[in-house]
Each structure stands twice: as structure tokens, then as C-alpha cells.
Amino acid sequence: MTPRLRILLADDHALVLEGLRSLLDSQPDMQVVGAATDGAQVMDQLRAHRPDVVVLDLEMGTMSGLACLERIRTEKIPVRVLVLSAYGDGTSMRAALDGGADGYALKTDPPRNTVDAIRQVYRGQLVFPLAAKRWLLGKSTSSDPRQLTEREESVLALLAEGATNAEIARRLRVSENTVKFHLQNLYMKLSVGNRTEAVAVYLRERAPRR
Numbered sequence: 001m002t003p004r005l006r007i008l009l010a011d012d013h014a015l016v017l018e019g020l021r022s023l024l025d026s027q028p029d030m031q032v033v034g035a036a037t038d039g040a041q042v043m044d045q046l047r048a049h050r051p052d053v054v055v056l057d058l059e060m061g062t063m064s065g066l067a068c069l070e071r072i073r074t075e076k077i078p079v080r081v082l083v084l085s086a087y088g089d090g091t092s093m094r095a096a097l098d099g100g101a102d103g104y105a106l107k108t109d110p111p112r113n114t115v116d117a118i119r120q121v122y123r124g125q126l127v128f129p130l131a132a133k134r135w136l137l138g139k140s141t142s143s144d145p146r147q148l149t150e151r152e153e154s155v156l157a158l159l160a161e162g163a164t165n166a167e168i169a170r171r172l173r174v175s176e177n178t179v180k181f182h183l184q185n186l187y188m189k190l191s192v193g194n195r196t197e198a199v200a201v202y203l204r205e206r207a208p209r210r
Contacts, residue, residue, distance in 0.1 A: 004031040005122055008051040010068070011084070012037045012060040016107070020055065020084075023111050030118070039063025039071070046077055053080045053122050055114075056101075058092060066099055073100040082121045084114060088129060097178045103127030126180050152186045155179060160199045 007024055009032060011017050017035045024030045034045040038061030042054065054072070058065040069081060082103045083096040093104050103121040105114050106129050117127045148156065151172075158168045165183075169176045183195075192198045 002029065004029050005053060005118065006031055006033045006049065006051040007118065008033060008042065008045055008049060008054045008079075009035045010037075010039075010042045010054060010060065010065070011035075011057040013057075016057075020114075023115065024118070027115060030115075037061060039065065039068030042068050043071060046072070046079060051079060053082060053118055055082050055084050055118065058083060058085045058087060058096070066095055069096070069099045069101060080121045080124075082117055082127065093128060094178070097128075097181060098175045100175050100177065102177060105129065126177055126184065128181070148186055148189060152182050152189070155182045156186055156198060156202050159183075159195055160202045 007030055009017055009020050009024075011020070014037075017037070021032045021035065024032050033049040033051050036042045036045050040061075040063050042056070042063075045051075046054070056065045056068065060068070063071075065083060065085075069083075072079065072081060080102045081100070082105060083101045084105050084107060085092060085096075086107045087093075088106050088108070096104050102124075103117055103126060105117040105127065109129065120127045154172060155168055158171060163171070165176045165179045168179045172179070183198075187193065187198060190198055190201050192201060
């Protein structure tokens with residue numbers, strides 16, 4: 001039998017916790033191993049239960065979700081983090097991704113979306129609401145949907161220098177997940193499937209014209 005995903009829930013609203021626990025425990029591949037109402041409890045339960053995924057609210061008691069996320073990454077605790085929030089604005093999403101979240105989901109979305117997001121995050125996929133994509137992409141100076149944003153151009157230029165995701169993140173002062181997000185979007189815009197193809201397009205566009 002395949003082991004079930006071990007999930008820790010973190011939210012300061014009892015009704016939300018109860019609803020999430022009921023939803024996730026009904027899934028054949030999931031098991032809720034703990035629930036916390038503030039960041040301090042999250043840290044304690046992470047050590048006690050060793051979950052695979054933490055479903056983390058941004059607004060909680062004495063330690064916010066972002067502060068908790070920072071501690072998780074600083075202490076290098078091996079766990080995936082899905083932020084589940086009522087806030088669908090770009091500022092909140094950027095803060096979560098830059099803080100090291102593996103995904104971002106909205107409480108207003110259908111329950112099935114949350115379940116799918118947990119599975120995707122566990123598999124290493126970067127998850128975010130489609131409705132908020134425009135906030136994260138930034139504004140392009142062109143109406144051409146293939147036109148890269150300024151940040152995507154920066155990521156691509158560093159990619160052409162041979163920089164790794166970690167090096168790009170350090171130089172741009174963002175998280176590796178944010179770098180992955182920009183890579184996914186520039187791959188799509190350039191109609192390429194990997195780093196090598198993206199760099200080839202970059203170099204071809206900048207080659208001297210004869």
C-alpha cells in the first residue's frame with residue numbers, strides 16, 4: 001500500500017481547520033497529522049509529526065504565516081509549503097513565493113482545487129491561482145503576448161551566463177520558486193521546453209545582423 005501524504009494544517013479559524021481536516025481525511029492518499037492555530041505551534045508540530053506538506057494561512061496569531069515560512073526555510077526543515085489564503089492580490093503572492101512557499105492557493109476556490117494543489121506541491125510543482133497570474137507576470141511594454149517582462153528578461157540574461165536557479169535567485173534577491181515561476185512563463189512565451197532552448201533563442205535574437 002502506498003503511504004498517504006502526511007499533512008499539517010495551520011489556520012487560526014477553527015471552522016477552516018475542521019473543514020480542511022474533513023476534506024483531506026476523506027482523500028484516500030492523504031492523512032492530516034496535526035493542526036495549528038499560530039506559527040509557534042506550526043514549528044512545534046513540524047518537529048513532532050514530520051509532515052510532507054504544510055497548508056499554511058498567512059494571517060495567524062502571534063506568528064504570521066510569512067514569519068513561520070521564513071523560519072521553516074531558515075532552519076532548512078524538509079517540508080513542502082502550500083499557502084492557503086483569502087488574499088488573492090499580487091503583493092501577498094509575491095511575498096509568499098519570495099519567502100520560499102512551494103505554492104499558493106485561494107480559500108475562495110473550490111475545495112477540489114485545494115486538494116489538487118496539495119498533490120502538485122508534493123510532487124514539486126509550483127502552484128498558483130490562474131486568476132492571479134497577471135499580478136505575478138508584471139506588465140510588458142508590448143501588446144505582443146510573447147514579449148517578455150523586464151524581470152523575465154533579467155532571468156533569461158542570467159540563464160545565458162550559465163547561472164543556476166539558486167544563483168539567479170541570489171542575484172535578483174528573490175526565492176528559487178519565484179525564479180522557477182518566471183522560467184515557466186518565459187518558456188511558454190518563447191515556445192521552448194528547456195533552458196538550453198531558451199538560451200539559444202536569446203543568443204539568436206542578439207546575434208549581429210548581416
